[in-house]
Amino acid sequence: MSTSFVPAVRRQGSLHAERRWALIVAYVSLVLASIVMLAPPFYMLLTSLKGSAEIADLSGNPWLLRNPTLENYAAIIGSSMFRGFFWNSIKVTVMVVAITMVVSVLAAFALARMKFWGSEFLATGIFLTYLVPDTLLFLPLYQIVGGLGLLDSTWGLVLVYPTLTVPFCTWIMIGYFASIPKELDEAALIDGANWAQMLWKIFIPVALPGIIAATIFAFTVSWAAFVYPTAFITRPDEMPLTIGVVSQLIRGDTFAWGQIMAGALLAALPPVVVYAFLMDYYIAGLTAGATKG
Numbered sequence: 001m002s003t004s005f006v007p008a009v010r011r012q013g014s015l016h017a018e019r020r021w022a023l024i025v026a027y028v029s030l031v032l033a034s035i036v037m038l039a040p041p042f043y044m045l046l047t048s049l050k051g052s053a054e055i056a057d058l059s060g061n062p063w064l065l066r067n068p069t070l071e072n073y074a075a076i077i078g079s080s081m082f083r084g085f086f087w088n089s090i091k092v093t094v095m096v097v098a099i100t101m102v103v104s105v106l107a108a109f110a111l112a113r114m115k116f117w118g119s120e121f122l123a124t125g126i127f128l129t130y131l132v133p134d135t136l137l138f139l140p141l142y143q144i145v146g147g148l149g150l151l152d153s154t155w156g157l158v159l160v161y162p163t164l165t166v167p168f169c170t171w172i173m174i175g176y177f178a179s180i181p182k183e184l185d186e187a188a189l190i191d192g193a194n195w196a197q198m199l200w201k202i203f204i205p206v207a208l209p210g211i212i213a214a215t216i217f218a219f220t221v222s223w224a225a226f227v228y229p230t231a232f233i234t235r236p237d238e239m240p241l242t243i244g245v246v247s248q249l250i251r252g253d254t255f256a257w258g259q260i261m262a263g264a265l266l267a268a269l270p271p272v273v274v275y276a277f278l279m280d281y282y283i284a285g286l287t288a289g290a291t292k293g
Contacts, residue, residue, distance in 0.1 A: 041265070048072050048261035055257050072258035076245075076266060084237055085244035088154050089223060089267075092240060095158045096222040097215060100165040104214055107166075108173030109199050113185060123174050130167035137163065138231045145232055152235045160228050165221050169214035176210030177203060216278055220271050241267040 047055060049068045060066065076082050111123045141160050142151075150156035180203060188198045204211065229243045236248060245263035249256040 041268075044261040044265055047257055048259075048265055050258055052256075052258060072262040073266070076259055076262045081236060081248060082245070082263065085239055085241045086267075088238060088244070089240040089242070092154050092157045092161065093219060093222040096161040096165060097218045099158070099162050100169050100218040100222075101211065101215055103162065103166050104169035104173050104218075105199075105204070105211065107170045108177050109195075109203060111170075112174045112177035113198075113203070114195065123171070126167050127171040128167075130164075130171070134164060134225075134227045138227055141228070142231055151232055152238055154233075154238050154240070156232050157225070157229055157240070160232070161222050161225060164225065164228075165218040169218055172214045172217070173207065173210055176207045180206055212278055216274060219274060223267075223271055 043063070046063065046065050049065055049070070049072070051067060051069050051071060054060075054067055107126070111119050111126075138160075141163070145151055145156040145160060148156075148159070150159060184202055184206075185198065188202055193201070224242060225240075226242045229240050233239050233243065236244065239247065241263070245260060245267060249260045249263065
């Protein structure tokens with residue numbers, strides 16, 4: 001008995017030691033990743049709380065805050081131009097999210113539940129369009145937007161942003177709709193429901209986590225887009241936050257670093273709030289969309 005008991009104890013001890021080292025490595029990796037990820041926004045916060053003189057003083061440690069001030073935030077919030085940037089971002093984001101969700105839900109429902117010839121290839125093709133980088137698309141889109149007379153207008157952004165949001169949101173919704181049991185379709189059809197009633201009364205309530213995940217994605221992309229507004233917008237009164245803060249606070253070789261950092265942090269606040277309250281739904285929606293369909 002002793003000859004069989006000792007190896008078992010050793011194996012148990014070995015597994016315990018391996019698990020402990022795995023946890024140590026995992027926590028160390030998480031700590032290092034957190035430091036790398038959080039260092040830039042923390043430095044931005046410190047810079048936004050410094051006055052111009054302290055920022056220009058290169059003799060001190062840039063990671064230390066000696067004379068904190070809110071003058072940069074007061075200057076940004078009190079600027080009518082910044083409020084205009086904020087309103088433009090809200091306007092574009094709300095319209096793009098609404099367009100994206102209507103198109104994505106209808107397209108995903110048709111591709112996932114209303115099977116027809118070529119539906120699987122079409123679904124794959126929709127997702128592949130998301131893989132095309134916007135740095136390649138903005139040149140032909142610039143000609144299209146210019147031909148429609150929408151350059152220097154937020155309506156041009158409303159037109160082109162769905163090219164970034166619709167493919168991925170449709171792919172997420174296809175996966176979520178495909179994970180819903182087919183018995184629901186059959187029961188609804190037997191009860192005399194049509195496809196529109198099935199979508200509205202059955203699939204949308206059941207697929208709500210996936211819809212929320214797609215909405216969060218569309219919101220994030222629309223709010224944080226940079227390449228398209230840089231290419232299509234040059235008028236300050238039509239600029240969204242992403243380019244307005246940078247373009248108007250950099251004059252030649254003069255950088256208003258404090259206000260730039262304050263404006264960037266204020267611009268990043270809405271997505272942070274959205275993710276903080278809806279993170280569980282976002283993860284659930286992405287997981288279902290990645291594993292089903």
